[in-house]
Amino acid sequence: MPFEEKFHLRIPGPTPVPLRVQHAMNRPMIGHRSAECSRLVQKCSQRLQSVFGTRENVLIIAGSGTSALEAAVANTVAPGEEAVVVVTGAFGDRFAKIADRFGARVHRLDIPWGEACSPDALKSFLLSRPRVKAVFLTHCETSTGVLNPVRDLAQIVREHSDALVIVDGVSSVGGVPCEMDAWGIDIFVTGSQKALMLPPGLAFVAVGPRARKVIRQAEAPRFYLDLQAYQEQLEKETTPFTPAIAHLFGLEAALDMLDEEGLENVFARHRLMMEMTRAGIRALGLPLLAEDAVASPTVTAVRGTETIDATALQKELRRIGVVVASGQQHLKGKIFRIGHMGYCDPLDVLTLLSATETALHRLGKPVRWGAAVAAAEEVWSRV
Amino acid sequence: MPFEEKFHLRIPGPTPVPLRVQHAMNRPMIGHRSAECSRLVQKCSQRLQSVFGTRENVLIIAGSGTSALEAAVANTVAPGEEAVVVVTGAFGDRFAKIADRFGARVHRLDIPWGEACSPDALKSFLLSRPRVKAVFLTHCETSTGVLNPVRDLAQIVREHSDALVIVDGVSSVGGVPCEMDAWGIDIFVTGSQKALMLPPGLAFVAVGPRARKVIRQAEAPRFYLDLQAYQEQLEKETTPFTPAIAHLFGLEAALDMLDEEGLENVFARHRLMMEMTRAGIRALGLPLLAEDAVASPTVTAVRGTETIDATALQKELRRIGVVVASGQQHLKGKIFRIGHMGYCDPLDVLTLLSATETALHRLGKPVRWGAAVAAAEEVWSRV
Incomplete structure (x- = not known):
């Protein structure tokens, strides 16, 4: 960095x-x-x-x-x-x-x-x-x-x-x-x-x-x-x-x-950021911890897989310049958590997703460049 | 103001x-x-x-x-x-x-x-x-x-x-x-x-x-x-x-x-500000609550007198632009308190004292112009 x-x-x-x-x-x-x-x-x-x-x-x-x-x-x-x-x-x-x-x-x-x-x-x-x-x-x-x-x-x-x-x-x-x-x-x-x-x-x-x-x-x-x-x-x-x-x-x-933004718009922005994040993460083949019906508009937990270690991905993201959180208690090492709340907007979500693509690549995982970003942009385009 | x-x-x-x-x-x-x-x-x-x-x-x-x-x-x-x-x-x-x-x-x-x-x-x-x-x-x-x-x-x-x-x-x-x-x-x-x-x-x-x-x-x-x-x-x-x-x-x-200031100098500055404050307040004929031997380098409490109401003086100071504190519990209305600690220096004490002279004058009390400031300056000169 x-x-x-x-x-x-x-x-x-x-x-x-x-x-x-x-x-x-x-x-x-x-x-x-x-x-x-x-x-x-x-x-x-x-x-x-x-x-x-x-x-x-x-x-x-x-x-x-x-x-x-x-x-x-x-x-x-x-x-x-x-x-x-x-x-x-x-x-x-x-x-x-x-x-x-x-x-x-x-x-x-x-x-x-x-x-x-x-x-x-x-x-x-x-x-x-x-x-x-x-x-x-x-x-x-x-x-x-x-x-x-x-x-x-x-x-x-x-x-x-x-x-x-x-x-x-x-x-x-x-x-x-x-x-x-x-x-x-x-x-x-x-x-x-x-x-x-x-x-x-x-x-x-x-x-x-x-x-x-x-x-x-x-x-x-x-x-x-x-x-x-x-x-x-x-x-x-x-x-x-x-x-x-x-x-x-x-x-x-x-x-x-x-x-000034209006509370309804604030809530809609958070919901949009959630949907963009989830679509992007899914496009990378990473599983989400929570199902859509109960997903929070403010934070998204992403599971590691057999081939992708959650902690390694979190650390690689940190090296690139994006800070996400680890799992707590028995989920430590099994998930990482993305905050998309407060002073955060759709562009920030795209940044996060593109960084995740790069991080996966640097970890030697196969990545289709732009896949996560594309999925999120598509969600955004529907608003 | x-x-x-x-x-x-x-x-x-x-x-x-x-x-x-x-x-x-x-x-x-x-x-x-x-x-x-x-x-x-x-x-x-x-x-x-x-x-x-x-x-x-x-x-x-x-x-x-x-x-x-x-x-x-x-x-x-x-x-x-x-x-x-x-x-x-x-x-x-x-x-x-x-x-x-x-x-x-x-x-x-x-x-x-x-x-x-x-x-x-x-x-x-x-x-x-x-x-x-x-x-x-x-x-x-x-x-x-x-x-x-x-x-x-x-x-x-x-x-x-x-x-x-x-x-x-x-x-x-x-x-x-x-x-x-x-x-x-x-x-x-x-x-x-x-x-x-x-x-x-x-x-x-x-x-x-x-x-x-x-x-x-x-x-x-x-x-x-x-x-x-x-x-x-x-x-x-x-x-x-x-x-x-x-x-x-x-x-x-x-x-x-x-x-950077050095703790010894920080403590000496607080002691000096206390001594300047006390000398200045005394020069105005206002009584101090605490005796010299037990006075704190960080805060000075000043009593009102029969002719000078502590609360009125505090309010007049506020109008001029200097905020001091009132007494607490049974001392409410009987004293006001001056803080001279932290990001505060001898010039701030002189400002406070000159404002006090002006406040007393505006309250119709007899004041010898410059008396408090002079007493404090004299203390400062001895350092």
């Missing part, structure tokens, strides 16, 4: 940060208790509602996405209470680990990685566990590129229990249609470094009325991630602790960009 | 971010599991050792300073165990609240706000409480501008108990000499947005060997702030959760700046 720093970051987060967001983050620092910061917090919280599909409060935490997952657990499930965690990959697994660590009685509904949880599977699992206080779901499972049918799953929970519906939207919110209120989600969390086009360091927790009540009465030990404190301070247009102010400056710019 | 965004941020954090740090933060995003990110995490952690005065690991958390305070509590004191918290202001109070929330039996040693805790006071308090597992201290109490004699206090704890010495260094580390190892501190925490010249959003926890042992055996529920996980991952040159990567880019630049 001629330019060390000129690489294409195509992992499923952190994602590239637009120049406009960077410039916004460079605004002169302000006091965290100033009127200006109050306006910023209040405005960001309010403007985030549309990406979550909610009219409820969106709480803003300085932390990684995992801090939001923990907040969603520690504020809702008391030690000894029962929770269902639907595990479709590494991030469902993380939800289960957090709930376990906080003393919940965790019922794991384990789904083979690469598949989605079906409403029927959840229904029968839930019906035999009537004392469950909360059901934890993953919208887009970043480790497999599967988009779980959260709308249908939430409906099942609402119809057959009083449990809260708590959803990890870390790699979906901002890239995929999310209708928190219409779908009956009680808590919906995400992070800054995925479809929202910011550096990592901000986490968001949208809280509906049923969850608010539970949070108010929760007694588990928590302080930094006490959502009741964030609720109360948001009503005073501030945060309980110093917010990540530069990130909030950037968030305003990122939300401007989403507004 | 002619320029809305041209103000002087002189609160005790967040502090102004140098252009050079901003530029570093604008580097293209990288993957959080890349070799480059490992180097970054490992390098930042290692380079932070000198500002803490330690050869121990410095753990890096994406979060506000309070996340580090909580980590220091939740990983060391089990529910029901006893802890002493020395409270000299709002941040000692926060330590006590966190310890209380996590189920510790908290013994508060309350010191009047504006004073430091004396070694003798701590000694007698500690001797009558032999089962204490940890003693929580605040180095610079940001709410009062008092620098507690942490070296002497730590020595008392070490001589008279087996308790861990846990210190909040949020507004001291990087601005004031800190000798964690030599002073016998077991856990020393700070945040990014004070003397380290970064935006808020990173927290640091330096952990000594005695604390490491306690952390390894701790069983209190914690996940995002589980320091054992940060320890183990740091040994693999990474973090358990996605770090605030842009902040780490910035941190490298900030540490470069501290290296």
Whole structure:
């Protein structure tokens, strides 16, 4: 590579940060208790509602996405209470680990990685566990590129229990249609470094009325991630602790960009990038981990084959200047993952695909030049 | 003010971010599991050792300073165990609240706000409480501008108990000499947005060997702030959760700046700015909250008088373009606080003092023009 720093970051987060967001983050620092910061917090919280599909409060935490997952657990499930965690990959697994660590009685509904949880599977699992206080779901499972049918799953929970519906939207919110209120989600969390086009360091927790009540009465030990404190301070247009102010400056710019493109167009772009990626990868003869029906618009997992080692291909791509992610846990070495979310467009997908052709060739694999690119261009041409 | 965004941020954090740090933060995003990110995490952690005065690991958390305070509590004191918290202001109070929330039996040693805790006071308090597992201290109490004699206090704890010495260094580390190892501190925490010249959003926890042992055996529920996980991952040159990567880019630049100036010079600059500020404020007839012997080099609290309202003066300063902070809790309305730390120099102090002269005049108070500036210049001339 001629330019060390000129690489294409195509992992499923952190994602590239637009120049406009960077410039916004460079605004002169302000006091965290100033009127200006109050306006910023209040405005960001309010403007985030549309990406979550909610009219409820969106709480803003300085932390990684995992801090939001923990907040969603520690504020809702008391030690000894029962929770269902639907595990479709590494991030469902993380939800289960957090709930376990906080003393919940965790019922794991384990789904083979690469598949989605079906409403029927959840229904029968839930019906035999009537004392469950909360059901934890993953919208887009970043480790497999599967988009779980959260709308249908939430409906099942609402119809057959009083449990809260708590959803990890870390790699979906901002890239995929999310209708928190219409779908009956009680808590919906995400992070800054995925479809929202910011550096990592901000986490968001949208809280509906049923969850608010539970949070108010929760007694588990928590302080930094006490959502009741964030609720109360948001009503005073501030945060309980110093917010990540530069990130909030950037968030305003990122939300401007989403507004200008229009959320419907943003979602269509992500879906297009998914379809182009899948068509291109298929044209190279590489298998996809997830089936079309459950594929996520934000991330695509590609399997290695008997002759093509996933890790070797990932490393060759890195040498050419394209960074993709490896598999996690038992999928390590078996897949690589392509992020196509946030500040990413169809041309980036074509770049990725052509680099993949070159990488395969350099690994000594037979490649029909342009095959992946052609397939993706053809998909694009149909829009 | 002619320029809305041209103000002087002189609160005790967040502090102004140098252009050079901003530029570093604008580097293209990288993957959080890349070799480059490992180097970054490992390098930042290692380079932070000198500002803490330690050869121990410095753990890096994406979060506000309070996340580090909580980590220091939740990983060391089990529910029901006893802890002493020395409270000299709002941040000692926060330590006590966190310890209380996590189920510790908290013994508060309350010191009047504006004073430091004396070694003798701590000694007698500690001797009558032999089962204490940890003693929580605040180095610079940001709410009062008092620098507690942490070296002497730590020595008392070490001589008279087996308790861990846990210190909040949020507004001291990087601005004031800190000798964690030599002073016998077991856990020393700070945040990014004070003397380290970064935006808020990173927290640091330096952990000594005695604390490491306690952390390894701790069983209190914690996940995002589980320091054992940060320890183990740091040994693999990474973090358990996605770090605030842009902040780490910035941190490298900030540490470069501290290296180039030389830590001894950095500390001397902070001491000079304190002395200039105090001389200037005194020349205006305004009383200082803390006595010289315990005054912090990073923040100065100024009392209002019978004729000069602290809040009115703060607001007038804001109109002129200088932002100072109000008092907290029972000092609200009675003091204002000047931050002189991080990216701040003697000229900034002169600007602040001349603005204060003008603000007093605009409030109809008698002012001898130039009095504060002259007193500060005279201090500066003696260096």
